[in-house]
Amino acid sequence: MKNIVVVGSQWGDEGKGKITDYLAQNADVVVRYQGGNNAGHTVVINNEKYALHLLPSGILNKNIKNIMANGMVINPKAFYEELSKIKNEYQLFVSDRAHIVLPAHIEMDKLNEKTDGIGTTNRGIGPAYTDKAARTGMRVSSFINKEKREQKIRQIVEQKNKILISKGKEALDIDAIISEYEKYAEYMKPFVADTSYLLNELIHDHKVLFEGAQGVMLCLDHGTYPYVTSSSPTAASVPLNTGIAPWYVKGAIGVTKAYTTRVGSGPFPSEMFDELAQYIRETGREYGTSTGRPRRIGWLDTVVINYSKRVSGLSYLAVTLLDVLSKIKELKIVVSYNLDGKEIFNVPSDYEDFLRCEPNFITLPGWDEDITQVKSFEELPLNAQKYIEKIEELTGIKVAIFSVGPDRNQTIQRFPIL
Known part of the structure; x- marks a missing residue:
């Protein structure tokens, strides 16, 4: 085959x-x-x-x-941390249509797990797919675009912060996330392609x-x-x-x-x-x-x-x-x-x-x-x-x-x- x-x-x-x-x-x-x-x-x-x-x-x-x-x-941070450990030569292409996992998704995963008890890894995967299905998520193509990235991060995290605050949790620092994730976006950018x-x-x-x-x-x-x-x-x-x-x-x-x-x-x-x-x-x-x-x-x-x-x-x-x-x-x-x-x-x-x-x-x-x-x-x-x-x-x-x-x-x- x-x-x-x-x-x-x-x-x-x-x-x-x-x-x-x-x-x-x-x-x-x-x-x-x-x-x-x-x-x-x-x-x-x-x-x-x-x-x-x-x-x-x-x-x-x-x-x-x-x-x-x-x-x-x-998860752009996980992508950066994992790929930077690979010391050999490699060829890698990342789909511009894949979706991004943000810290807000991880916090939502932890919150959901306390009530649902599904047994997730608390990596934010479910909430990221939820946003994808709800058409509110962020694709890689937007993530590597500075203007779109900042707009989408703010939009996603603001929405998740409302839920976190209502459950007695601390709100996430949106500006800090935008600042940190700029580095990950620049790191990922050279690998992005229309993989289809x-x-x-x-x-x-x-x-x-x-x-x-x-x-x-x-x-x-x-x-x-x-x-x-x-x-x-x-x-x-x-x-x-x-x-x-x-x-x-x-x-x-x-x-x-x-x-x-x-x-x-x-x-x-x-x-x-x-x-x-x-x-x-x-x-x-x-x-x-x-x-x-x-x-x-x-x-x-x-x-x-x-x-x-x-x-x-x-x-x-x-x-x-x-x-x-x-x-x-x-x-x-x-x-x-x-x-x-x-x-x-x-x-x-x-x-x-x-x-x-x-x-x-x-x-x-x-x-x-x-x-x-x-x-x-x-x-x-x-x-x-x-x-x-x-x-x-x-x-x-x-x-x-x-x-x-x-x-x-x-x-x-x-x-x-x-």
């Missing part, structure tokens, strides 16, 4: 950055198509760790064109990887609403969020952990609360890249993966963190739910119904061997091979990639994709 999407098939944190970085070695362009710095991709190259939040995962390769597309919401035009010029004779944030189960439309993000991480959202025709997307690789994790509130049928959950959390270093919050741990849930396959379209699977399951005697996989006495094979639309779902498991034998040095599927212990084959059987999707450690060279590709 020439142009493919890397999709999180669970609740995010599946290792999309690692898989994108790996596949990007054969790509020409990497496009981040939604979300903001509420995302967190950890990429490890030669034992050196890079935590990416806004930037596309191809930023560490000087030969790749990296695009931050119109579907994103961009650029991408349409490139897509015909280049290999393009589309990279989202979060996972399908956090999709605003198809996730566990209201415990979702404020955009759509699905492959279906790529054309709208990048400005290309739908038929240019040739397929999607769904990234899934060998188990399941979730950060924040909301339904999680396979969640574990015992010592084994803590063992997996510590072994897999399951703490949020953006927030440091401990992730909730559960068994692999193929109902969730099959749901992601249906609403997003998954051509292949990439199974990450397979090594974390080593030395666990028995492994469980969710194959269906019981809801009010009936067996179901789908994710309910109502999150309260989803909360009542009880998982039905199958049990597979584990393996004791250390698999962190294997270089092929055939080198895996037989039970590890059977675990991957069972995933393929239950989902009807071939596992094209699996990883046995955090480093790029611990990623094994079973057959060509890009």
Whole structure:
């Protein structure tokens, strides 16, 4: 496939950055198509760790064109802080139609979180998307224009200050924000382009990887609403969020952990609360890249993966963190739910119904061997091979990639994709 999407098939944190970085070695362009710095991709190259939040995962390769597309919401301060840490050569283009996250959005996020308890990262992402939908937000094109920037910042912050004051909070200093953000605007300006035009010029004779944030189960439309993000991480959202025709997307690789994790509130049928959950959390270093919050741990849930396959379209699977399951005697996989006495094979639309779902498991034998040095599927212990084959059987999707450690060279590709 020439142009493919890397999709999180669970609740995010599946290792999309690692898989994108790996596949990007054969790509020409990497496009981040939604979300903001509420995302967190950890990429490890030669034992050196890079935590990416806004930037596309191809930023560490000087030969790749990296695009931050119109579907994103961009915090200019976070953009400045993250990009200034990248020491290698890079190519980066920022959409003039992406929206800007201001300190006022962050304060509104914190305020909303106290009452709603969604479990956001408090990065201002939801309020920025709210302003976008309400047609009161600020695009990058306005942000890099001094006159428009000052006018829009004043307008947005004044409106948010009224709400903050009504809730007993201090008003934000508008002039101080205008002054500080002038530096970030000047820093961002050289990277700004009509990325839809650029991408349409490139897509015909280049290999393009589309990279989202979060996972399908956090999709605003198809996730566990209201415990979702404020955009759509699905492959279906790529054309709208990048400005290309739908038929240019040739397929999607769904990234899934060998188990399941979730950060924040909301339904999680396979969640574990015992010592084994803590063992997996510590072994897999399951703490949020953006927030440091401990992730909730559960068994692999193929109902969730099959749901992601249906609403997003998954051509292949990439199974990450397979090594974390080593030395666990028995492994469980969710194959269906019981809801009010009936067996179901789908994710309910109502999150309260989803909360009542009880998982039905199958049990597979584990393996004791250390698999962190294997270089092929055939080198895996037989039970590890059977675990991957069972995933393929239950989902009807071939596992094209699996990883046995955090480093790029611990990623094994079973057959060509890009």
